[in-house]
Amino acid sequence: xxxxxxxxxxxxxxxxxxxxxxxxxxxxxxxxxxxxxxxxxxxxxxxxxxxxxxxxxxxxxxxxxxxxxxxxxxxxxxxxxxxxxxxxxxxxxxxxxxxxxxxxxxxxxxxxxxxxxxxxxxxxxxx
Amino acid sequence: xxxxxxxxxxxxxxxxxxxxxxxxxxxxxxxxxxxxxxxxxxxxxxxxxxxxxxxxxxxxxxxxxxxxxxxxxxxxxxxxxxxxxxxxxxxxxxxxxxxxxxxxxxxxxxxxxxxxxxxxxxxxxxxxxxxxxxxxxxxxxxxxxxxxxxxxxxxxxxxxxxxxxxxxxxxxxxxxxxxxxxxxxxxxxxxxxxxxxxxxxxxxxxxxxxxxxxxxxxxxxxxxxxxxxxxxxxxxxxxxxxxxxxxxxxxxxxxxxxxxxxxxxxxxxxxxxxxxxxxxxxxxxxxxxxxxxxxxxxxxxxxxxxxxxxxxxxxxxxxxxxxxxxxxxxxxxxxxxxxxxxxxxxxxxxxxxxxxxxxxxxxxxx
Numbered sequence: 001x002x003x004x005x006x007x008x009x010x011x012x013x014x015x016x017x018x019x020x021x022x023x024x025x026x027x028x029x030x031x032x033x034x035x036x037x038x039x040x041x042x043x044x045x046x047x048x049x050x051x052x053x054x055x056x057x058x059x060x061x062x063x064x065x066x067x068x069x070x071x072x073x074x075x076x077x078x079x080x081x082x083x084x085x086x087x088x089x090x091x092x093x094x095x096x097x098x099x100x101x102x103x104x105x106x107x108x109x110x111x112x113x114x115x116x117x118x119x120x121x122x123x124x125x126x127x
Numbered sequence: 128x129x130x131x132x133x134x135x136x137x138x139x140x141x142x143x144x145x146x147x148x149x150x151x152x153x154x155x156x157x158x159x160x161x162x163x164x165x166x167x168x169x170x171x172x173x174x175x176x177x178x179x180x181x182x183x184x185x186x187x188x189x190x191x192x193x194x195x196x197x198x199x200x201x202x203x204x205x206x207x208x209x210x211x212x213x214x215x216x217x218x219x220x221x222x223x224x225x226x227x228x229x230x231x232x233x234x235x236x237x238x239x240x241x242x243x244x245x246x247x248x249x250x251x252x253x254x255x256x257x258x259x260x261x262x263x264x265x266x267x268x269x270x271x272x273x274x275x276x277x278x279x280x281x282x283x284x285x286x287x288x289x290x291x292x293x294x295x296x297x298x299x300x301x302x303x304x305x306x307x308x309x310x311x312x313x314x315x316x317x318x319x320x321x322x323x324x325x326x327x328x329x330x331x332x333x334x335x336x337x338x339x340x341x342x343x344x345x346x347x348x349x350x351x352x353x354x355x356x357x358x359x360x361x362x363x364x365x366x367x368x369x370x371x372x373x374x375x376x377x378x379x380x381x382x383x384x385x386x387x388x389x390x391x392x393x394x395x396x397x398x399x400x401x402x403x404x405x406x407x408x409x410x411x412x413x414x415x416x417x418x419x420x421x422x423x424x425x426x427x428x429x430x431x432x433x434x435x436x437x438x439x440x441x442x443x444x445x446x447x448x449x450x451x452x453x454x455x456x457x458x459x460x461x462x463x464x465x466x467x468x469x470x471x472x473x474x475x476x477x478x479x480x481x482x483x484x485x486x487x488x489x490x491x492x493x
Contacts, residue, residue: 036146036354037161039445040423040452042474058474060423062162062444063354084421 001124002029004095008111009120010071012053015095016111022078023111024099025071027059027090030124032098036061038090041083043100048076050103052110057100059090068100072110078102134179135271135329136336143350151244153180156352165355166447169318170488173277174351175339178324179332182246183270184239184253188261191235197395198256199229200378202388206231211298211313213386216252217397221377221404225249226368228315230300238311238326240272242368256396271332275339275348276322276359283343284323288312292323306338317356319363319488361442364415364455364486370426370441371413371455379404380411380457382485412463413441415485416471417453420478424454424471431470431477437462440471446487453487454480 007015013031017024032038040060050056055067056076079101083089089097105111115123131154140147145156156177158165168174186195196203199214206212208231216224225245230238241249250265257263275284285292290303290312300313311326327335340348357367364382366372371381378387379401389402416424424443429436443454454471462469465484470477 036158037163037447039450040421042422060445062358062447063157065423065425 001033002095003117003121005117007095008071008114008116010069010114011123012069012071014069014071016071016114017099018108018111021104023072023074023103023105023108025101025103026094026099027068028120029094032091032094035059035066036063038087041087041090041100043079043083044076046076046079050074050076050101059087070103071114072103072105073107074103074105076101077104132180134177135332136177136179136273139333139336140177145350145352148353150180150353153243155180156350157354158352159350162352162354162358163447165349165351166358168347168349169277169320169351169355169359170448171278172347172349173275173279173283173322173343174318174349174355175336175343176274176276176351176353176356177336178274179271179329180243181272182241182243182249182265182267183272183326184241184250185264185266186237186239186253186257186261187235189235190258191237191261193393194257194261195229195237196391196393198253199395200387200397200401202391203229204391208233209299209301211300211315213298215372215378215383215386216249217377217395217401218374219396219400221379221397221400222374223368223372223376223378223381224252224374226366226372226378226383230311230313240324245368269329270326271329271335272324272326273332273336273339274316274318274322274324275343276316276318276320277348278321279343279346279348280320280322283339283346283348284312284325286342287338295323297321305335308332308335310335317365318359319365319486319490320359321490355447357442358444358447361444361455362446362486362488366413367442371457376411376413376457377401377404377409380409380413382413408460410460411438411457412460413455413457414463415453415483415487416440416443416456416469416480417451417483418471418478418480420480422471422473422476422478423452424456424473424480428454429472430456430458430480431472432462432468437469449487451487453483455485458482
């Protein structure tokens with residue numbers, strides 16, 4: 001199970017990568033394994049506000065719909081349009097090709113409140 | 128939380144990477160490799176399912192056939208020894224107690240397979256209505272069941288059975304040995320493919336499972352979970368109790384009218400309502416729907432025309448092979464013509480869809 005060291009993680013299995021002012025958000029390798037083959041991704045629109053802990057979109061496997069929960073609050077400035085036609089990227093490349101949205105954080109320090117790789121690894125090992 | 132029930136095959140799931148979920152109180156594998164791979168294996172080669180959670184009853188005694196005819200919708204008198212028949216058991220208002228398969232083992236000697244979630248309800252219903260002389264026994268705990276489904280099921284099973292499978296016709300069954308285990312081998316299934324359902328003693332079903340996978344390795348037979356079982360049966364438009372059929376949904380509304388024979392002499396439970404539905408049309412009907420807008424229909428999503436609520440989705444998914452975003456929906460009968468434009472509400476948004484022809488998949492006859 002891949003858990004890159006440079007990312008931050010939420011309890012809802014989203015990751016955040018900070019790149020200057022931008023925060024890339026996606027779901028973890030552990031999450032995609034648990035969900036199975038992703039066949040559909042629904043994302044917010046550019047300009048939407050998202051709120052930490054609230055749903056901002058959903059992913060669907062053959063079997064079920066799962067909500068995506070915002071790890072931080074902010075404004076959506078980019079969405080990964082490629083996932084519309086290639087939802088399989090979520091399974092194949094959860095941390096690279098399957099970034100979902102880019103957010104301008106309301107408060108970047110919120111990211112520091114998320115788990116680091118070790119903490120996330122501990123959490124999923126206890127599930 | 129109550130402890131989940133397990134089938135005698137529980138310990139072998141892990142060997143094949145099975146991922147389990149709570150399925151109506153049973154801890155069953157939703158998938159082994161992936162739903163898509165398993166779905167495709169069954170359509171092109173074959174797949175093996177653990178369906179030991181299903182319930183089995185035996186019914187014996189003089190008048191057993193007449194009793195079954197009094198509580199079931201199909202024409203039981205047409206059933207010959209060695210043949211199985213699909214049936215629905217109904218309430219007086221036409222709603223469904225369960226759908227089930229009866230196997231005629233001899234005159235007034237039947238084996239009955241019912242849905243896992245309905246075992247106790249069905250048993251109580253039958254016991255309440257049956258004449259005292261008939262012996263009805265719930266043998267669910269002592270029977271294991273696997274389903275081997277797909278075009279290469281026959282090639283696989285023939286390697287390990289003493290039965291000549293060419294002599295077992297669709298909906299026929301026979302007693303025989305599979306991997307030396309005494310079994311009932313039925314040419315039935317729930318996937319829309321050719322295949323077999325094999326009943327064997329619970330304590331020997333692991334041997335049957337392992338022998339089938341070993342025999343099927345050269346044909347690409349895969350262990351399959353309930354996820355693929357659901358997409359396969361859905362694509363073939365076979366109803367699932369609790370979705371297309373329920374206490375509130377009659378078999379005629381579910382599109383199972385072929386198994387409702389209202390011209391039989393017996394006044395079976397629900398007959399008056401079902402006869403009315405067959406002759407003059409039911410108020411609602413299960414039909415196929417396909418998304419026009421981006422989205423996947425799911426069980427329970429409401430369906431509208433303009434602002435009128437006309438029904439709801441009973442099952443929906445993106446089908447693994449065709450990638451179509453389709454569903455079955457129980458709609459008011461006046462809105463069920465193929466081509467009717469409807470809207471399905473998905474997470475608060477009304478998205479365009481249309482009524483389409485069913486079944487979504489039909490096996491090519493050789």
